Amino acid sequence: MSAVQVKAFLDDDSETFSYVVYREDERKAVVIDPVLDFDYKSGRTSTRGAQRLVDFVKAEKLQVEWVLETHAHADHLSAAPFVKEQVGGQIGIGEHIKDVQKIFKDVFNLEKEFLPNGHQFDHLFKDGETFKVGSMTFRVMHTPGHTPADLCYIVDEEKIFVGDTLFMPDVGTARCDFPGGSASTLYQSIQKILALPETTEIYICHDYPTQGREHEFKTTVAQQRQHSKHVHDGVTEAEFVKMREERDATLEMPRLILPSIQVNIRAGHMPPADADGKVYLKLPIDQL
Template identity: 50%
Template structure:
């Protein structure tokens, strides 16, 4: 890791899915990376659009930057990933956690996609714990932080860590653990690893839901989380966390965009192949 570097972090908040996309670069460098871009989707009309990606691209262009890598922290279950679309527009390479293949197997089963290659080949690079991406002075170190999903990753760049859906802002707590392969005790252990980073590490979260009507926020620190996170502050044991996480998960509805998102996100953000009329279709398992 390279704690001496203080990367410049620019955040883009999507108010429809409460998702934060990050552009990360080192001062003075023209190359950058993008974490968790969003492909916009209107569930009423089926319209897929690129307003969120346009905003990232405008920022990149205005600042004379080149996107070299685009990373997802996990296979998102609440919005479509902009990975493929942003890669097409910038020529950047895409990466996600290596355990994505397990998530692909689960959802290829749920959507009945017998020919779907569940090997992560839709992404340019599959990252394992400790793997690095080096772009000049910018060194990204990948951490495998399962619990919300089995393939979740966090990315450390200098004094910053992008934690995806592990912890959220201190007053919101942590991510749900009731998706396939999710597990609260596993999340607790992943979170403790993140909280073992230096206390002044800047922590950037994957979503914010503005609890109690407070302004949307996405940056906190290891110290602030250890002191005040309502689910995992210092002193809360694994057993206590598991009990409160499971109690909350029992009250949560599935995310509104779960079924459209996952079948696109296991494809790295590519829509299903168009049918004979040129249109792509999504499919939904019906429960009885």
């Protein structure tokens, strides 16, 4: 049996990493957090970045069984429907996406037909749920804090895809000031990740490199426990919450949060067209 392979794709605009996870001798694969290009000034979308991922899947003759979201992202639009259309796979996310949908249905005053029950996705994962992709075993870990719906995917108890929880050690951790977020909850979620074996490989969703290094996407539990600027060993929950809340108070909202959330709570689909046949996104005033 060959080792689990991880191919990372960086979206330069949002500094997001998408992944293809597979075994070479089986050709069964999952895609994690694919990105749809979106030009905010013109309102135009593009699949240019996601096409690179699709081209890789086709070149390697992989069979995609899942397109997995770690949460409803606030900094980029999901390309999950495009990936599913091109190479297949069920779109999955955590069951607490329903909580996020309820919050933002009110924020955006969405159409009454929009039901916050998660039916827009093919599957809603529960905490602790496991599933097989070929001989790979995936385990789901609910890790709220950044949003109520965040989760991680653990592969063969050796690799974990952490979404927006931990960043590289010199960058720290994800923000917690979005609706439904909680610094205390994020701290507790991160402790679950850091309780994994020290050799566990951590694959992050975003990297914001400090001066002097290139983008990186992989670290380990040991490196985080020793060197994370926010949650290294010895940092208490009270200390983390104070730091996180003070820092979050200085941060601007992500540039693409308004279009991203409206699309991503629909599993990457656009809202229904208006009577004129055109699709519109809303711009709520003084809501975030």
